[in-house]
Amino acid sequence: xxxxxxxxxxxxxxxxxxxxxxxxxxxxxxxxxxxxxxxxxxxxxxxxxxxxxxxxxxxxxxxxxxxxxxxxxxxxxxxxxxxxxxxxxxxxxxxxxxxxxxxxxxxxxxxxxxxx
Amino acid sequence: xxxxxxxxxxxxxxxxxxxxxxxxxxxxxxxxxxxxxxxxxxxxxxxxxxxxxxxxxxxxxxxxxxxxxxxxxxxxxxxxxxxxxxxxxxxxxxxxxxxxxxxxxxxxxxxxxxx
Numbered sequence: 001x002x003x004x005x006x007x008x009x010x011x012x013x014x015x016x017x018x019x020x021x022x023x024x025x026x027x028x029x030x031x032x033x034x035x036x037x038x039x040x041x042x043x044x045x046x047x048x049x050x051x052x053x054x055x056x057x058x059x060x061x062x063x064x065x066x067x068x069x070x071x072x073x074x075x076x077x078x079x080x081x082x083x084x085x086x087x088x089x090x091x092x093x094x095x096x097x098x099x100x101x102x103x104x105x106x107x108x109x110x111x112x113x114x115x116x
Numbered sequence: 117x118x119x120x121x122x123x124x125x126x127x128x129x130x131x132x133x134x135x136x137x138x139x140x141x142x143x144x145x146x147x148x149x150x151x152x153x154x155x156x157x158x159x160x161x162x163x164x165x166x167x168x169x170x171x172x173x174x175x176x177x178x179x180x181x182x183x184x185x186x187x188x189x190x191x192x193x194x195x196x197x198x199x200x201x202x203x204x205x206x207x208x209x210x211x212x213x214x215x216x217x218x219x220x221x222x223x224x225x226x227x228x229x230x231x
Contacts, residue, residue: 033218033219035219040223040224041223041224042120042207042209042221042222042223042224043161043207043219043221044221045218045219045220048218056218058218088159090161092219094217102149102166102168102211102213102217103217104166105219107160107161107163108160109158109159109160110159110160112159
């Protein structure tokens with residue numbers, strides 16, 4: 001069973017540019033959540049995708065957008081990069097069964113984005 | 117709204133000392149889950165434990181133990197006989213129990229264990 005993978009590992013961009021981060025979910029999982037972890041902070045929820053649709057969103061502006069593909073992999077896109085977007089971006093996949101139980105989230109290793 | 121507070125920003129101990137990391141949570145949900153994660157310098161989040169709101173039984177796993185008290189909305193984590201390898205940032209987190217689920221993390225406690 002393959003775990004959650006993310007690419008790239010590190011990325012450097014300049015202010016105003018656009019970036020795409022990628023996440024491959026664990027085999028059999030249908031849900032992907034994205035988190036932003038700024039330096040010295042805890043991860044903050046960006047949004048979640050379930051069966052290719054956005055299922056919930058945190059307090060992030062519209063320039064943060066995402067996609068989920070039929071194979072349940074996902075992309076996080078950030079437009080008009082700002083210095084404060086520098087962070088570790090984590091994705092987590094899970095299997096939502098539609099039952100009132102907790103759906104365990106498995107985290108990837110993260111992508112470290114630096115905006116200069 | 118959910119909120120997790122980890123008041124201890126950084127703790128330094130000497131190897132073999134016991135250390136307790138505090139976590140206080142807020143939620144209006146009757147069903148919820150609480151977690152502890154470890155984040156070593158490599159950055160990957162390592163899952164340590166999950167408890168649901170209906171199970172207040174304390175848990176011990178080797179040198180790790182967790183104390184869940186609904187009366188004080190706390191879920192504290194104790195490392196007994198700390199080791200240098202325990203040095204990391206530890207996060208407490210919470211999730212709703214039904215429907216849409218997302219993890220809400222605290223700000224983390226950095227633990228430094230020196231030899």
